[in-house]
Amino acid sequence: MNDVTNSKLKKLKQYAFDKDSTLKFIEFLMQKTEVIAPQNKGQASYSYEIVKDAKDVVLDYPRTIQPLKKFFLPPVEDLLAFDLNANTYQEEKIEAKDKIFFGIHNYELEGIKRLDYSFKKGNPESNYLTRREKSMFIGISYEPDSYHFSESVGIPADKIDGFCLFFDKISNKSDYMVFVVDENGQKLIDSFGKVNEVKSKAEITAKKFQNKVKLHYNRIPQVFDHVYKSKVWDKVAERCVGCGTCNLLCATCYCFDVRDEIEINAKDGKRTRFWDGCMLNTFAEVAGGENFREKLNQRTRHRLYRKFKYITDHSGELHCIGCGRCSKYCPADISIVEIINSLIDDYTTQQKKN
Amino acid sequence: MSKPKVAFFDFTGCEGCQLNKLNFENELLDLLELVDIVEFREAMDDKAEEYDIAFIEGSISSPSCVERIHDIRRRSKILVALGQCAVSGGINAIKNLHPMDEVQETVYGKDKYLFPSIPAQPVSAIVKVDYEVRGCPMSAPEYLHVFKSLVLGRKPEVIDHSVCVECKLRENECVLDKGMFCLGPITRGGCGAICPTNGQYCIGCRGPVSNINKNGAVEMLKKHGFSVNEALKRMKMFSANELDKKIEWGR
Amino acid sequence: METLNVEKKNLYNPVISEILKVESLTATEKRFEIALPKSAMLNHKPGQFVEVSIFGFGEAPISICSSPTRTPTFELTVRKTGRLTDKMHELKAGNALGIRGPFGNGFDIEKFKGKDILYVAGGIGLAPLKSLIDYTIDKRNDFKRIIILYGTKNPAEILFPKEIEEWKKRSDIEFYITVDRPDDKWKGNVGVITTLIPPLELDVENTIVSVVGPPIMYKFVIMSLKGKRIPDENIYLSLERRMKCGVGKCGHCQINGSYVCQEGPVYHYPRCKELEEAI
Amino acid sequence: MMGKDLQINVHHVTRVEGHGNIVVDMKSGKLLKAQLDIVEPPRFFEAMLKGRNFIEAAIITSRICGICSLGHQMTSLKATEAALGLEISEQTKRLRKILVNGSTFQSNVLHALFLATPDLLNVGSVFPLVNTHKDVVLAALRLKRLANEIGELVSGRAVHPISCVPGGFTKLPTEKELMDLKEKLLKQGLKDAQYAVDVLASVAGNIPNFIRETEYISVYSDKEYGLYEGDVCSSDVGLLPVEKYLEITNEFVVPHSTSKHAKFNRSSYQVGAMARFNNSHKLLTDNAKKTAEKLGLKAPCHNPYMISVAQMVEVVYCIEDTVAQIDAILSAGIKQENPNQEATRYGRGIATTEVPRGILFHDYTYNRQGMIEAANCVIPTGQNLQNIDDDMKKLVPEIIKESKEDITKKLEMLVRAYDPCISCSVHMLDVEFVE
């Protein structure tokens, strides 16, 4: 994987899009294939939805409720449909469908890359990977709110590799500088044709993050080597109510539960999987009532180690992308950045003592 | 294989759960194919001697109810508590928060001994309950699941995750974000988060999740602008028995 | 973007297999002999497990209790504890089951060769161990002593009585059994399984120990083994966790950074010590 | 007629909501007792309301009764809005009217077709009819489903509605959903209702002929068939403002009932579908009027056994009025509005609504913190109880020559005709016994 950094950005072709051409561009994409983009949800929330009308697309949004994973690992997914009497089954037919994700924040795509790793590793899972095929991503820059901390986990505003195009907002108006990141992007621009290449090359505007981790992201796994027994876990657990929101909305969480249900005719049925999470009480409970992570401090610790250590040890990357969902939607106002910073404090005091 | 004999019994409650059972208009005839309904006072005259599955609705709140539920238990192979009144005492249990004597006196004055009353109790306080269908009203999908499972000789799934989980699965806008209060984080799911889905906050009608963090819950509600008392009052609307027994709230 | 071109598999499709024989072992345990379609071999290693499913009743991980050395068929011993296992107990020869697997890491048999083998089985833990016991018996010459320690709560819960009779009869196997609570007829040892360990005379450096039992048993057995000065490197444990997929995806079985369904269920004890949540 | 002895004790009358016993005691031809004993344990709802805030009132009162949960919510919301001075929009009002229609529709179908009709066909429940009269049962089930769909669409759930709150709705149906509902009501609903009416007409001959004139009390509005709003109307004295409800209901306690009884100008009065029909029949839709004609129902009707017939007439009305309300909402366009919950005052609020079983009153007093200080609910079944007792006292001597089984059956049918909702009626707070 080669990182595109600002030095390379200058070599990319750039096009100027105003509000109208952006709208036209979405419509142009919609004619080609299915387009998925952020839209309003409820009164003050957003979600990624299939676009029915280009005007519904909202490009200025802090984050959606569910991350992009819902398109590749649906919240509720039938695995098999079976016939009880005949003891036969059919697997759910999953087709790889062309789709373009438009208006995607860069951390969101990083989340997908992490999930790709998890679903390829060991036993590559066809359900996820088939859905994942034939997806193109068009990125957009965003203004970090008090929950975003992507920069702190190594995803600065100018990390745009993996997108085919990237829209960077250049003024307070709805104008964008569009960077062509790969040949697919160039093809799209060429066949759209209504915009002009800009010769004086720009950089992607740096963004100011209010929410920051105290230590460089390279050193976070190292902190996690030393804080397994930290008191921080107990402190957090006093406030956490174990609702599981932070797991379910996490862009890189992918644990699931599987249940069978029989239809009312007592003949047909389905085996279905659901998003699940390690913060929930029954997650690690086995027959006989033994619960291997009964306490909330154990569960919180497991959740964070999954993000910063366990998978990282294999993949070499942090499996937290700094979207801030777990903190924004936590009903107990628990902030993951605060947890990490407390752990870092704990770690530095330890180091000083030694 | 002969069809299982199924009976429905009602104790103190609003009978909304009874009614809910008749609200499966699309599935009702299919359900009837699977079982013999042998007793259902609200809908029919017949009575039977014993039952494979007895569904009990309502809380136990008078001495004669106690005798009746013992009798039903003796005659039933599987007994299911249906709806929050039967599962936890439900909303009836609010009266338990006040001394019984006082409640009776307000109601009957000097004649309080005419109509004996006892605290509203869950069925499980009197007899063994095999399975539960929670909710006020009972959650329709959960009832169908339990009914089908038992008729097919299978243990039903017991849901013990929060309502938030189901909200998240549906990608609902969180009502907390709208500045409302919500009991979803500490309430047992299984209802499909139907209240937040309809823009309303979760009033906790399915009772708390097991292994609940009591102090955390109070802290959470305090953060949303509730006094400890108000928070407790809200949490106990449907769970006076469960919360009072198991948990000493923030005292 | 990084390529998605990997050979991907549908991981969740069971193979419909036939039950050849069902045998009641105790009030709550039954043994099932199962054949894959077209007499296919399961090709398992002792200590591995399969995911068993019955449509409408769910899926569960069950250890393979027969040795790969024996027949093309394989055996499972199942305790009745819930949705799926209750239903399994209703099944008869000729009925079908869904099988996925074999999954997980079995015992590292190569390391056992030429050594004394000590088995410590608690309750249903004898089922997964039996696969290995039978294997070592079938290749008896590859190993030196074979010692089997087996403990159950009471005599009614003793599994595999026929096999136990044979083990007892054989002069090349040392078999000791104990129960926590005896009944009137019981004449043997009484006490928890750890009481069987101190009296053993062992060549500690050359004894490989395999332990399988309920979660609480491990701590105490390890303590007794340490009392005997058995080196940690000689100890293997098989751990149980909740599992939904068996293929390292669902997350339920994770012990710290380790997936029991991938790295386990059999763990080398030194590795367990790295995993804080293991025992 | 010579001194007959007769003792009837029907323990827990079936096919009614809640627990009640019929007790008849006749010695030597003298009627000592003919009454409906209400044995449901009391539930102390008014006590539960004390100290609750204005959002919780409707949530709690909904749980008084699962069958009438929507009616309780509506009345509760209106009382709260009156007490706090909350204005609601035209759209909210229309959506609520749809809900009231839906719940009247569903409850009437349930009662007339599932609970009362088996008597006319001489069977003990609706279940045998699945085999003998499958088409009717299917039509009735479809009707019930449709009625519930109205509730589910507009309020989130048919039992204990969710989205209707003081000041408005937390979620609104979409235009498409309303349009689909209208389609269904017109295409399938009216057809099934007509079919059920035809079947009912064919067995109407089995309805006992018993006449006792009484006072009929219902909500009345001169603009529409009185259900959601209007004044109180008595067939004896005409219109009265809702604020006078205590003078109308005059609740009193009898020892054989855990629920209070009521009376106004006579020893008893009747509420419910028949009272509404007698008072407001002129405001029915044409189709509903024709249905009444077909079923032989003419105002004023003094036969309580005909209540189920009046209920079927209302079913036709509710379907048609729902369509009219949908049209009005759609032509104005759905406005996304938040519930208006800014209190402009704190005080007492009294409200009335027709629920399927009759007129319902809620009366709350809020303190300055927005908490309920005092609450009172007067429930239709309670208001009917004295009337049922009076009916029985007249009926038993009239049919005394019949067999005990027949008498018992007719008494059960009478009680059932009122569609009593006993859980609902057992709600009282402060009770004094009359000697």
Ligand SMILES: Cc1cc2nc3c(=O)[nH]c(=O)nc-3n(C[C@H](O)[C@H](O)[C@H](O)COP(=O)(O)OP(=O)(O)OC[C@H]3O[C@@H](n4cnc5c(N)ncnc54)[C@H](O)[C@@H]3O)c2cc1C
């Ligand atoms: C590697 C491995 C090997 C096993 N080998 C055997 C064996 O050889 N014989 C045998 O009888 N059992 C074995 N088990 C345990 C067996 O998997 C569980 O008893 C089984 O999952 C229960 O499923 P159920 O549907 O019957 O019960 P359920 O109705 O699903 O559950 C009953 C209870 O078991 C819990 N539970 C759910 N899934 C599991 C799980 N995977 N493991 C443990 N508890 C669970 C539930 O939380 C619940 O409390 C093994 C487990 C593992 C992980």
Ligand code: SF4
């Ligand atoms: S969202 Fe917050 S309260 Fe809920 S489990 Fe996560 S940390 Fe705990």
Ligand code: SF4
């Ligand atoms: S609305 Fe309530 S139940 Fe839903 S996510 Fe928010 S807090 Fe949880």
Ligand code: SF4
């Ligand atoms: S969301 Fe809450 S109040 Fe609503 S049905 Fe579910 S548990 Fe009950």
